[in-house]
Amino acid sequence: MELKPEQLVAQLGLDQATPPSLRPAYLIAGPEPLRVLEAADAVRAAARRQGIAEREVFEAEGNQREPDWNGLSASFRAPSLFASRRLVEVRLPSGKPGKEGAEVISDFCADPPMDVVLMVTAGEWSKQHGGKWSEAIGRIGLVAVAWAVKPHELPDWIERRLRQHGLRADRDAVQNLADRVEGNLLAAAQEIDKLALLSDGSTLDSAKITALVADAARYDVFRLVDAAMNGNGAQVAHMLAGLRAEGEAVPALLGMVVMELQRAAALARVQAKGGNLANEFKAQRIWDSKQPMYRRALQRHVAPRWDAFVAEAGRVDRIAKGRGRVGEEPADAWLALERLLLAVAEPRAAKLLTVTRS
Known part of the structure; x- marks a missing residue:
């Protein structure tokens, strides 16, 4: 099942007293790093809430171009040393696990161990990146693709994030901020964090946003x-x-x-x-x-x-x-x-x- 990263976060139920059980596997990928990062952080937070304290990370190191697939396969078969369940993360900057990696991930999905939650993250994604391995994840878990936010979508994204921070802003103020960050979600998130600290609680208009941002960093x-x-x-x-x-x-x-x-x-x-x-x-x-x-x-x-x-x-x-x-x-x-x-x-x-x- 494919979702937007924000939909994945909502499904994890972090704001619920009793969050739903974690799926056996998650794939979070896409060209928008902030959305990938925040969705992955939400999976980690949900795992901690469910008592999963052990975490293993597999990624390319040194001169290696891919993670240690043999080590990953062995980890899937090995029992947890310190806890009843563990979160295993696989990081694929290129979005492609290669033949060996695809086989390891597919084998996991065919018979997922009860004590492992698998999370695969990727920094690049397109229809060409997917395959049987990603389809296998989708069958037993969830796939969230973080596509870049389009220009006409950015004001709504900013407005939702402002509300999440308890801020109210009129449309001119939202557009002012959208024009300033030019599609850079990380920059937008940082500006909203500053506004949350500087705002007096009243509705933000365009002039107020300009003034608050200028007070935070007079010259940029x-x-x-x-x-x-x-x-x-x-x-x-x-x-x-x-x-x-x-x-x-x-x-x-x-x-x-x-x-x-x-x-x-x-x-x-x-x-x-x-x-x-x-x-x-x-x-x-x-x-x-x-x-x-x-x-x-x-x-x-x-x-x-x-x-x-x-x-x-x-x-x-x-x-x-x-x-x-x-x-x-x-x-x-x-x-x-x-x-x-x-x-x-x-x-x-x-x-x-x-x-x-x-």
Whole structure:
């Protein structure tokens, strides 16, 4: 039986005085790590409530590409040493157990030991990943697939999570948060956790969410990059000063900066060739609400300039890590990052960059 991760959590009955018995096997898989993690945590919590204190984990270690299938098979046959029942976890990042692993899991499902609850988790999943082994789990247990939340589904997901934290928010507030996290469920969950701590109990509107989030972290890399892409150089300089004052490190910011510059560079190349920009937005997983920002940024710079920005970000990284080339200026990574983002925001500032000088 296939469920959504949230449906699996509900079936486990963690909020009930007497939760239902655990199934012999569970498969929790999918490309959305937060949903996989929380569903797996719920199975572990349900196991603890039912007195299952012993847990074994099988995963690839060292140079191994797969878990120790022989060890797993032996564990299934061996009696528990410390408890009457145990939870055995098998972690498959690729979502594929291979022929040997599929046989071990199928054999378990054909005659599951009374003292073992099997939980298989996988970080990747598609119709091609499944097979007789996953069907076998479905026959004796439950399969939960954590598909990525689609853009139009995210506001409802956020609203449900807000309610779980005892928070009320209007639709504009929910959309504000959805736009901010851009489909990143982990980021959304972290923001909601902060809102639960900062809220005074009243209904959250869009302005209040913005204010509360700003109070929790006055300057963040998401808004920093947005300011650069939107052409707001003054805001870029102000935010960078705040981040530096708060003790942030340049390398910690560069991941998001590089990702956005690479996205823009890819869009610029498609646009320069007369390609379908809408398809590229989809390929880059850029939400409708963010597309106008990118379109404005593409109007300010031609395709080669975006590639130069990506190269400049690499130079900033070298400087930040103390590996700058002899004679490179500036030696201050913060100043180098500021010049880069100001150049993104304002074409006239591009002359400050070494890699864009003719």
